Structure formats: C-alpha cells, structure tokens
Amino acid sequence: MNLPYTQDLTDCFAAEIGDGGLDATNFDRYVAESEKAVLRLRSAYADHSLPLLRLPETRDDLAVIGEVADRFRSSFGDVVVLGTGGSSLGGQTLCSVAGTGLGRRPGAPHLHFMDNVDPNTFDNLISALDWQRTGVIAISKSGSTAETLLQLGAVIGALGQHVAEDRIADHLVVVTEPADNPLSVIARQYDCTVLDHHPEIGGRYSVLSVTGLLPAAIAGFDIGRLRDGAGMVLEQLLSDAGVHDVPSATGAAVSVGLNRHTGVGISVLMPYCDRMTDLGLWFCQLWAESLGKNGDGSTPVRALGTVDQHSQLQLYLDGPADKMFTLILTETGGQGAPIPGTFADIEGLSYLSGRTMGDLFAAAGRATAETLANNGRPTRVFDVPRVDEISMGALMMHFMLETVIAADLIGVNAFDQPAVEEGKILAREYLAKGGGL
Structure with a gap:
C-alpha cells in the first residue's frame, strides 16, 4: 500500500x-x-485489547462529534478548549494544520487552547472574549485534573456574568470518561452536553478520538479522512x-x-x-x-x-x-x-x-x-x-x-x-x- x-x-x-x-x-x-x-x-487488534487500534475504522461516533462541531461553528466566534497534556496537544496539532487563527478556514471560529494555569494569561483571555459568542470545551479523561477543573470554574464564572445561568449549558461541552468524577458532576450540575472519553485510551494516544476530533472538526477538518x-x-x-x-x-x-x-x-x-x-x-x-x-x-x-x-x-x-x-x-x-x-x-x-x-x-x-x-x-x-x-x-x-x-x-x-x-x-x-x- x-x-x-x-x-x-x-x-x-x-x-x-x-x-x-x-x-x-x-x-x-x-x-x-x-x-x-x-x-x-x-x-491486540484481533482481540480488541488495545482500543487505539480500532479507532481508524470506527465511524459510529463521527455523527455526534460532527453535530456538536456544527453547532459550535454556527453559534460562536471563539471556542476555548480547556485541558492539558494529551487532552490538549493532539487537538492543538490538528487545528494548527487546519489553519486556525491566521488564515483559518472559512466559518471556523478562533480556537484558544488553554493548557496552563498562569493567571495572567487566563485573566487576559477572559477579559478579551465576547462570552455571549464563546463556546467552551472542557477535556479531562479522569475528570479530576486540577488545572482543568480550576480553569472551568473561572470560565463558568465569566459565562455567568454575560449569559443567564440556564443558558450556560448552550456554551459548554464536557469530554470525560463515563464515570462519576468531579468533571461529570459539574456537567450534570449545568446539564451540559457530555461526550465520552474512551476509558481505555490514554490522553497522549487519544488524538484520533473525540479529544482531538472535536476541536479539529470545529476548525474545519474532515475527521473521517x-x-x-x-x-x-x-x-x-x-x-x-x-x-x-x-x-x-x-x-x-x-x-x-x-x-x-x-x-x-x-x-x-x-x-x-x-x-x-x-x-x-x-x-x-x-x-x-x-x-x-x-x-x-x-x-x-x-x-x-x-x-x-x-x-x-x-x-x-x-x-x-x-x-x-x-x-x-x-x-x-x-x-x-x-x-x-x-x-x-x-x-x-x-x-x-x-x-x-x-x-x-x-x-x-x-x-x-x-x-x-x-x-x-x-x-x-x-x-x-x-x-x-x-x-x-x-x-x-x-x-x-x-x-x-x-x-x-x-x-x-x-x-x-x-x-x-x-x-x-x-x-x-x-x-x-x-x-x-
């Protein structure tokens, strides 16, 4: 081949x-x-013991990812992606290739990958964005990553100053494994969309899963290809x-x-x-x-x-x-x-x-x-x-x-x-x- x-x-x-x-x-x-x-x-491929190897042929999750991406593309001028390490780097890589920011693809919002907790950087972002036109994706496989949870708290606070509390869910998507964890508790509290992070695919190997594909789809990537x-x-x-x-x-x-x-x-x-x-x-x-x-x-x-x-x-x-x-x-x-x-x-x-x-x-x-x-x-x-x-x-x-x-x-x-x-x-x-x- x-x-x-x-x-x-x-x-x-x-x-x-x-x-x-x-x-x-x-x-x-x-x-x-x-x-x-x-x-x-x-x-491992034959006995399904390494789910990473089955991702290339998987198609049943693409429709849901595409629906969320289309909603974000049509609703927001900016999208903030919260996560660190493997929850962020794959998506960052794909979005850089897609050409976000300078020369980004038509219809794609600006994507901001916030993978650190430097308060100066984060405060500058919060003050710069129009939160009525900003979507948020919070990604943590374990749902307990301290940096991501703290970031999310700050972002929800910013959203709460600009949109009604019962509308925060329209701006927020959570990606975490299907289990009780702090991030899933917050998602239920705000009744927002939750997409499952595969529990057997670690963050640094997750670029071909929802972790990397959702930001890439928002940026205009054909994620099936x-x-x-x-x-x-x-x-x-x-x-x-x-x-x-x-x-x-x-x-x-x-x-x-x-x-x-x-x-x-x-x-x-x-x-x-x-x-x-x-x-x-x-x-x-x-x-x-x-x-x-x-x-x-x-x-x-x-x-x-x-x-x-x-x-x-x-x-x-x-x-x-x-x-x-x-x-x-x-x-x-x-x-x-x-x-x-x-x-x-x-x-x-x-x-x-x-x-x-x-x-x-x-x-x-x-x-x-x-x-x-x-x-x-x-x-x-x-x-x-x-x-x-x-x-x-x-x-x-x-x-x-x-x-x-x-x-x-x-x-x-x-x-x-x-x-x-x-x-x-x-x-x-x-x-x-x-x-x-």
Whole structure:
C-alpha cells in the first residue's frame, strides 16, 4: 500500500555516515525484535485489547462529534478548549494544520487552547472574549485534573456574568470518561452536553478520538479522512508484510538501536512546515511520557525549519554527537511569493533569481538533512507531498505505533506514567495546607 508519506532511514546507518550511525548487524537485531512487537500489536487488534487500534475504522461516533462541531461553528466566534497534556496537544496539532487563527478556514471560529494555569494569561483571555459568542470545551479523561477543573470554574464564572445561568449549558461541552468524577458532576450540575472519553485510551494516544476530533472538526477538518489516513498506516502493520515494510517498526528499531549502541539520547523532530509546529509538542509528550521509565528512554526535542537553523543547528552539527534527527519535508517548490527581479542584480543574490519563497524553503530542508548526514549525525527524512487530513492521520498513527514498538523493545509500559504522580500529590498537599505557597 502506498502511504501519504515516505520515510527514508538511509542516513541513520554507519555505512552512510560513519561511526555515528547504526551498524547493519544491530539494525537487523532490533528489526527482528520489533517483529515480535508487531505480532503482539496484531494480536491486540484481533482481540480488541488495545482500543487505539480500532479507532481508524470506527465511524459510529463521527455523527455526534460532527453535530456538536456544527453547532459550535454556527453559534460562536471563539471556542476555548480547556485541558492539558494529551487532552490538549493532539487537538492543538490538528487545528494548527487546519489553519486556525491566521488564515483559518472559512466559518471556523478562533480556537484558544488553554493548557496552563498562569493567571495572567487566563485573566487576559477572559477579559478579551465576547462570552455571549464563546463556546467552551472542557477535556479531562479522569475528570479530576486540577488545572482543568480550576480553569472551568473561572470560565463558568465569566459565562455567568454575560449569559443567564440556564443558558450556560448552550456554551459548554464536557469530554470525560463515563464515570462519576468531579468533571461529570459539574456537567450534570449545568446539564451540559457530555461526550465520552474512551476509558481505555490514554490522553497522549487519544488524538484520533473525540479529544482531538472535536476541536479539529470545529476548525474545519474532515475527521473521517483523518481516520482514513491513520487506517492506511495501521493496515500496513496488520497486513502480512514483512517487518522491513512496516515504517513504524523500522523507525523504532533505528531509534532504539542508536540509543543503545551509539549514545544517542536525544530525538529531534524538525518539520519544515509552520502548520506542523505543534506536532513537535504532541510528539514530545508521546515519546517522553511513554518511554522515559526505569532510567531508560531518550529525550525528545522540538525544532522547526528554517527557524532553528539559525538557533540550534550550530549545536546539532558541532556539539555533542548524541542526537537523532527526524526532518519532515513538504513540497513547497514553486509556491509563495517570487523574488523580485531587481534583487538578482544585487551582488550576491543572483542565486535567488527566478526563485520563490517555497523554493528557498524546500532547498533549506534538503540542505539541512544533507549537512547533518555529512557531519555524521543520524538523520531520518519524512517526505510528505501533501499536508492534509490523510497525511496528518497517517503521520500521527505512525508516531504512536513507533512509540509503542519502541517501548516494547526497551521493555517498558508505553501507556502509564507512574513517576508524575508524586508531584500531583505534593501539589494537592500544598494547596490543602494553604501556607507556604
């Protein structure tokens, strides 16, 4: 099956870039190990034990999501999405691709993802919005996320100053798992719409569920096509194809092999596409929270071409050789504003003659990938001919599957995050004591 992207791992191998790359023997070893992980995923699909794998083919929830999205699109000029971590980052990523804000799709409201509790930022938002024309989505799988509950309290207070109490429900949608929890109690109190968060799909893997799809639909995304793209990647994994033909498996094998044998402890994701800026945020949570356990894992870093050529690239090329690079390149050649003809007459600018902004963007991406490889830095390149719902669904499913397979290879649970609980407990204790804040 042809995927809406290609993955080129050539410049991750020692045969191409020298000692900084993975040798063929170790690659073959990790590919063989990843085959076991792929077989386990196929089994999990067959017995429905990993609901994430069934999302691409699911269609019975799209109508309800679409109805809520249509109501919000027709009723509101602004939509505030409350949530943090996996409850926010997937939706943020999709809405960035959809083009919200600057150049947003026709009919789409402005979406504001409030994923922090900095009071200055939140107060500024509350004072800036027309609350009679503002909708609110509160997302928390557990329904007990302190940040989201506090945010919701502030927003309901703002709504209460501008709309009648019995109309607050028209402005509010809650997404939480079907259980008694503080968020569901609040939803019942205001009799607002509640959409179920699948109880067996964790936040960082939930982008293809209502968590990511509702904001994306409001932004104008065709959410069925998003799942179709994810399904293309999953179908290849579930087929009888050899593991060498499963990009998420070979990607995981290279990532873990480089970490184990060449000292690569940092994974840099660098799209050359402004619309994919937030993909780095989403990937960082996915990779870090899934793999960083028991002293293992690698540190994800978000970068953006061409911007970070002028800030981070010096370190990447001439600093510690402890990084793997993943560049995502899109087809921009010939696009954008042309260089004025008069510029070609300026000394040193003749190389820009007849070129466009898109030409420069494309050339910079190719040049960076080649330069990294020439300097012995393992570099993977994704080519994405078209940035749309299909390709984004495919890419995000690829990274989720790659992460799950990598977790299997290093022997950790991809779906828990036990170490962060201590901080949550201490924060609650500080709040309960009141003093010393």
